[in-house]
Amino acid sequence: SQKIEQNSEALNIQEGKTATLTCNYTNYSPAYLQWYRQDPGRGPVFLLLIRENEKEKRKERLKVTFDTTLKQSLFHITASQPADSATYLCALDQVDSSYKLIFGSGTRLLVRP
């Protein structure tokens, strides 16, 4: 079965630096991969989607890469701000359903002022 690995340790960085979060998967390559932000006690909020034939996607200060050879996606936040502090989840489509998602456990990002 598909397993998603995200660094369980919090990433602690200085304001203004670039945060890079990693999402690795172990089995089949998904048709697409999504990134979400989750704040404590809240539901996830969609950020970006990248398809298997795309290598990179950008949205404002966010950038996502997708390497199907390495079975890895990287999520970058440039010029990070304290307001970016949250847990970031990656999600892949399930092999038996293109619209159902499997979520990683997320990586917590802390941006120090």
Place this chain on the structure above:
Amino acid sequence: GAVVSQHPSRVICKSGTSVKIECRSLDFQATTMFWYRQFPKQSLMLMATSNEGSKATYEQGVEKDKFLINHASLTLSTLTVTSAHPEDSSFYICSAISEGAYSNQPQHFGDGTRLSIL
């Protein structure tokens, strides 16, 4: 756009009580909604997929008689935790997708319901 409202946000009740959680899409029609549960510092675990006008599809290991799902309209799905026990205490989150179920759609999430069974 694409706002999903979940109610209540928090429930504390005695063991044996049945609890109903509502999930509404406020500004779009959601033919498909999903119900997840999340334990602290863990990932969202899909419990079931709810399609308007038909029976929900449950993931392996989820008791359909324990977690009753009804999707009676294009904007409302409900999850009822029947005869809840302390082990059912968790964070329950719903999500919805618009314009039918096909790939490459983001899911729009509610803000979750914190269920605590005493």
